[in-house]
Amino acid sequence: MGKSRKSRTIYAILGFLCSKPRSGYDIKKAIEKSVGFFWSESYGQIYPMLKKLEEDELAVKFEDDTPSSRRRQRYAITDKGRRELARWIEEDADYRGFRNELLLKLFFGSTVDTAISIHHLQDFIAHEQNRLEMFEGFHATLPRDPGEMTPSVAFLAATLNYGLSGTQHNIQWAEETIELLKNVIEQ
Amino acid sequence: MGKSRKSRTIYAILGFLCSKPRSGYDIKKAIEKSVGFFWSESYGQIYPMLKKLEEDELAVKFEDDTPSSRRRQRYAITDKGRRELARWIEEDADYRGFRNELLLKLFFGSTVDTAISIHHLQDFIAHEQNRLEMFEGFHATLPRDPGEMTPSVAFLAATLNYGLSGTQHNIQWAEETIELLKNVIEQ
DNA sequence: AGCACCATGTAAGTGGTTACATGATTCC
């Protein structure tokens, strides 16, 4: 009776098959491009899982009928697959299992030179500023007209907003924390 | 040449041994109480790792000399252990590997009834509000007087601030997102 | 010819959780 130690790879794949048939390679790329800032899957998970999806009749494979093109094994989601995806989405989400290495290093910061912690925070700010630019670029491509706010755009915007405002928040926190640590040094 | 697929359990343990000798049980409790909102370790990791720490001379075991008390095997960090901990802290932190199940469900929200996504967000708000109370309670115990702002308090405050402001941010985002989704429904 | 990219996989290894086993101690 495990609490929630199940792979979510299957649902990530089903979710991306929902919009259109895709190959394993397509799925990996789509994940990186759209949800990469909060989710990732490796080929080592995707390809075996696609095989299992077909076994369980949650997706069907169809070879490309154009023999001239590259070998490409695309999968389409079935009705059973859609139901399984919906069932999972309706389940309560699991909030546990976060691990933040930066915070752990910072928590132990009093055992090393404070300059090291400040350096980590500056690194983090640079990292988050890169992400911020990426988010802003992405955000600019969203339709601003409320008439174009279709459901799927709204859900995309929702996750994007999380990344955007979260990153801004991270930068602000890191800057404030640097000041805090500098003040402590001076005393 | 793995990029960073090494266990950090060893460093979490060393970090907690740094302040005083502890048993495996103590370490687990200390982690839950202080860094539980961004880190966790299980006994299945801690006890074998303590054994390994002793083998590698990063810690030494000493049985309690009071035979009347419970069996308790405490470990003390060695100089070598302190050096190893410091070495790790100085390394660049790894920001990768976050997975957010709530966001994934939300990203696929257009495939199910929007009420489900709103329900998830309301659940999330309740969850974060509980955490907020916990953080605020914890925060209130910190010394406010700048004179008492010792380094170790400052680093504790830094991580706590992350949790505190991050939780506030999460709540705000979730509330705004509910409004966004409600507006989409009405159209 | 050579490089970058497309594309599909597999094998090995690891980190981590969960469930279970065991027993002492404290407190009601």
Added chain:
DNA sequence: GGAATCATGTAACCACTTACATGGTGCT
């Protein structure tokens, strides 16, 4: 006596990453 907690461990299992293998395609 019984329950809760203290306390230490192990075995099994699993999700996931990494590294490797293989070969086609398109472009210069």
